[in-house]
Amino acid sequence: MTDAALPAHVGDVIVRATGIEKYFDDNHVLRGIDLEVRQREAVMIVGRSGSGKTTLLRCLNFLEEPTVGSVWIDGVEVAADPLHARDRRHQEQIRQIRLRAGMLFQEFNLFPHMSVLDNCIEAPLRVRGEARQRAIERATYYLEVVGLVEKRDEFPARLSGGQKQRVAIARALCMEPKVLLFDEPTSALDPELIGEVLRVMEDLAHSGTTMIVVTHEMHFAREAADRVVFMEDGVIAEQGPPEQILEAPRDERTKRFLRRFLLT
């Protein structure tokens, strides 16, 4: 997309994926993806299941090692190296990428044996070597942001799905990442709990958090996205501002995909 189309609030490029390809055995899931995301930009990736959107997101922080390509986040670049994926040096580079990219999962993945607060301070204490007091202050701040500070001493099993996902967001924010990656964050939630999570995400988007979101929530994408990326068969078929992609798509595949949502 051209610079003229950029919303005024976005800044410099902070995430750049170049030539990402991914094979699972001989299944060619990603077929050459280039994606740039700018500071304070909210990018929503949509597409039918099996189009490769979750795999792309997981390639960005190397939870899946891409077969080909490279990822650059805020000054750290890692090239795919599937032959030496377990090598210490490569793993350390990947860790530097991960410190810059927080991730949210469909299944939340809170640590069940730790309280809400401990979930939030575990990585700051042990990965960033932060002082305990400082980590607790920041955790308290972000738990307030997601509206759950009063649950700080509860264990995850006592929380609803929506609350778990909000804690997971706070936990990710406590590492002060440059970008948040959301992998279908509301897909595992009961319908009545989806709203509270989307609201938090929308607040984050509006307050300038850089985020890349894989989602099926078209209405949410329309409201909160700066840019919608439509994927099909492992490539980006079309991308642009939400009004354009969701209301006046040019690509035949995008039109077909959206028709399903319009009918319901």
Add this chain to the structure above:
Amino acid sequence: MSAAASLQPGVPGIVEQVATARRRSRVRWRLQFALTWAVLLGLLGFALWASGNINLDFIASAGPYIVQGAWLTLLICISSIALAVVLALIGALGRLSSNPVLNGIASLYVSLVRGTPLLVQIFFVYLALPQLGLTLPVVLGGIVALGFNYGAYMTEIFRAGIQAVPRGQAEAAEALGMPQRLVFRRVVLPQAFRIVIPAIGNDFIAMIKDSSLVYVLGVQELLWRASTLGRRELASLEGLLIAAAVYWGMTIVFSFFQERLERRMARGDR
């Protein structure tokens, strides 16, 4: 309850009646169960006494000495289970390792130990190792043999426990930038431990009984005392009855704690 009752205008108090009936039948069931045990055990005791072959003097004089062997049995079991847990943790890490040498060592350990009888392993420590120039004190030898044996079985339990921790847990920790070692120590291992604690309890109870095998080393634990004294005083029946009763009592006590622990774990993550 009153709301439920008011929904049943035709049968006043039916909810309470059902609850009372259910409680009564539960109490009756338990009484009959306990009575069955009491009768069977009473009959057994009576038959033994009526046979006229029971030497009560022996029981009175040797009983306390035999029963006190339970302390050594317990000490051996606790030490062995501790050794087994450590070996099992290392073994499980080996069995899950992508390094072929480490994996091979761990697999060989499990295969060798599981493929040979415990009694052979105990004799090996006692009789074969001295021939190789290594003589262990008998109690230590017993602990080593039992610990190695149980460690191999527990290796598989630990491996399954570690694999039972959902993959997403490690992924979430990795995504937070935690290095592999930290992911394992802080996220995977504590959850795996919770999964295997009931199994460790089961093994402990099994070990209380298997520990009797170390009497062949001359360790003066429960069975050694019972059989040695019994044989000397021609009262093997009495001696073995005492030992059996103590083993049984110990397993009942630990099963009780084990069940409570399991129920607490089943209630989920706090």
